[in-house]
Amino acid sequence: QVQLVESGGGLVQAGGSLRLSCQGSGFTISRYRMSWYRQAPGKERELVAGIRSTGSSTDYADSVKGRFTISRDNAKNTVYLQMNSLKPEDTAVYYCHAQIVLHDYWGQGTQVTVSS
Numbered sequence: 001q002v003q004l005v006e007s008g009g010g011l012v013q014a015g016g017s018l019r020l021s022c023q024g025s026g027f028t029i030s031r032y033r034m035s036w037y038r039q040a041p042g043k044e045r046e047l048v049a050g051i052r053s054t055g056s057s058t059d060y061a062d063s064v065k066g067r068f069t070i071s072r073d074n075a076k077n078t079v080y081l082q083m084n085s086l087k088p089e090d091t092a093v094y095y096c097h098a099q100i101v102l103h104d105y106w107g108q109g110t111q112v113t114v115s116s
Contacts, residue, residue: 002026002105004096009110012086016114020081022096022107030074032100036081038092038112045095049081064090086114 008020020036035050049060049070058070069082079096091114096107 002098002100004098004105004107006094006096006107006110009094009112011113011115014086014088014114014116016086017082017084018086018112020083020094020096020110020112022079022081024077024079024098027098027100028074029072029077029079029098032098034070034072034079035097036070036079037095037097038090039095039109040089040092043092048094051079083112086112088114088116090114 003025005023006020008018010018012018030053032053033050036048037045038048039045047061048064049068051058051070051072060068067085071080091112093109093111095109098105
């Protein structure tokens, strides 16, 4: 059974940092593209960052480029999102995502709140 469990969210002041973790089980994360999405109140869910299954190619939303870094520890079957220079507009629920055989899997989400 595929599961994604996020952790690491919390309350931080503007300019601070957080590191989110996404522990995968029931599948091997290195074989699939892994992504982080976020959804702010009243807004649609949006792609924040992704990392390909092969090599270390990554992509980011323009709003987080240069501030966020996605990475993967295959030995721990875990994906991370390092978030630096956080802004109030980064406040959202952050979700880990994997697409496996055309099926979308989501974690339960972790709340990130950035105070000004």
